[in-house]
Amino acid sequence: MKPTAVLVNTARGPIVEDAAIHQALAEGWIAGAALDDIEEEPSKQRGWRPTNPLFQLPNVIVTPHAAYYSEEAVRTVRTIAAEEAVRVLTGRPARFPVNELKVGSRPSRGG
Template sequence: MLGLLSFGAIARLVAERARAFGVEVWAHDPFVDESEIRAARVRPVSFDDLVEGADHLVVQAPLTPQTHHTFDRATLRRMKPTAVLVNTARGPIVEDAALYEALTGGWIAGAALDDIEEEPAKQRDWRPNNPLFELPNVVVTPHAAYYSEEAIGTVRTIAAEEAVRVLTGEPARYPVNEPAAGSHRAEGA
């Protein structure tokens, strides 16, 4: 079973592709109505059920004070020993030290990380000394998995269109500061 933490635009595309292979998909997102999740032929579940039941758990949530270190020792201990944690969101949602302990202690089987907790691109004179880099059951990418010429063009187009929308008095489609932007909710992380 594939579990999705968050059910924004990216997670919905992941679910669609996984279902094409006959994979059962569960999702937890406290900001998306369960009927909307069901309409995508995905099973809405509690956070606890997601953590305890997923064979592969994909984190696609935004980094907020509430999601920081969501995957700490306590959460990782509750996962299946055969589970794989996939973080394609922000590094600090997963506590690296706890993940190292979970992987070396056999709490979970593996991890795929598109970013690590310390976010190297944001640190001056960063050195690759994270112990996760040494583990055979971890794959780490440089938080650039989105990159393609097509993706860069799309990002630039969306940014320009959003600027025009806001400057002409229309609401933003993808607000970053949700409370200030009203009821429009940004999807994805």
């Protein structure tokens, strides 16, 4: 990445190592970072304290792995989930299937 680049990670925190991104930012290898989580999601740690060195850098934005969140997004997700359940339970195909299994078919067992 060039020195003017900004790294944006909206996926899982461990995709970017905290120490590596800290070094890249502190030494000016890249200009900034926007992270929707850090390497170890803080809420999963008992007694967590904000000691991650990334929090001290002025060229970093960290959100609590909830950057998608809005009242509208929550309402939309719930509506889509309910509509999909009704579709499948009434014999219609799902609009957003995770796989393409046909009704009554079984997944293969390895191989």
